[in-house]
Amino acid sequence: xxxxxxxxxxDVVEHTLKLILPDLDVCKCEICxxxxxxxxxxxxxxxxxxxxxxELYSKLAELVQQSEVDxxxxxxxxxxxxxxxxxxxxxxx
Amino acid sequence: xxxxxxxxxxDVVEHTLKLILPDLDVCKCEICxxxxxxxxxxxxxxxxxxxxxxELYSKLAELVQQSEVDxxxxxxxxxxxxxxxxxxxxxxx
Numbered sequence: 001x002x003x004x005x006x007x008x009x010x011d012v013v014e015h016t017l018k019l020i021l022p023d024l025d026v027c028k029c030e031i032c033x034x035x036x037x038x039x040x041x042x043x044x045x046x047x048x049x050x051x052x053x054x055e056l057y058s059k060l061a062e063l064v065q066q067s068e069v070d071x072x073x074x075x076x077x078x079x080x081x082x083x084x085x086x087x088x089x090x091x092x093x
Numbered sequence: 094x095x096x097x098x099x100x101x102x103x104d105v106v107e108h109t110l111k112l113i114l115p116d117l118d119v120c121k122c123e124i125c126x127x128x129x130x131x132x133x134x135x136x137x138x139x140x141x142x143x144x145x146x147x148e149l150y151s152k153l154a155e156l157v158q159q160s161e162v163d164x165x166x167x168x169x170x171x172x173x174x175x176x177x178x179x180x181x182x183x184x185x186x
Contacts, residue, residue: 005127007100007134031143034098038141041100046139048131050124 002053009047009071012064013040016071026079031088039078044070095146102140102164105157106133109164119172124181132171137163 017037021028026036044067049057057063110130114121119129137160142150150156 003124003127005131005134007139031096034096034143038098038143041098041141042139044139046100046135046137048134050127050131 003050004053005048005050006057007041007046007048008057008060008063009041009044009067010037011060012047012067012071013037013044013075015064016068017075020072020075024076024079026083027086027088029088032082032086035082035087036075036078039081040071040074043074043077096143097146098141098143099150100134100139100141101150101153101156102134102137102160103130104153105140105160105164106130106137106168108157109161110168113165113168117169117172119176120179120181122181125175125179128175128180129168129171132174133164133167136167136170 014037017033017040021033026032047063047067051057107130110126110133114126119125140156140160144150
């Protein structure tokens with residue numbers, strides 16, 4: 001049976017960003033969102049888990065509950081950093 | 094243009110495990126290898142980078158050079174932990 005390895009903190013950060021993005025005064029384009037997630041993930045403890053391929057990590061909900069507040073703090077910091085120096089191009093005016 | 098986000102420490106750990114696996118006194122099955130990588134990655138600082146889809150992170154070689162020693166230390170520790178309590182089933186044994 002094949003297995004897959006994944007950092008489930010990615011799911012926590014993605015879930016949390018969706019919740020708080022409307023309230024963040026930051027550009028919401030794909031690059032800015034990904035740069036914010038990358039910044040946050042680089043400032044949060046990773047949570048790699050190996051599961052049988054296709055199977056979801058059974059304790060994901062618990063992890064979200066434990067780490068959501070830390071993820072929010074990291075994302076708010078990320079929004080400040082990214083909005084000071086956004087990488088998206090300015091063509092859209 | 095679509096973008097992709099990835100923890101390039103995964104590449105460092107995978108590269109380093111390939112180098113040192115022959116010298117490690119540990120089971121080399123898929124599960125044990127992935128459990129060792131997950132353990133090591135959970136004990137190394139993540140390095141998430143956002144790049145245009147399909148493009149490789151230009152500083153990967155530099156990152157490997159910087160982090161290879163840390164990855165080796167983490168993997169040697171991982172091998173001890175995993176070999177004490179391997180998750181693979183014993184049927185093949």
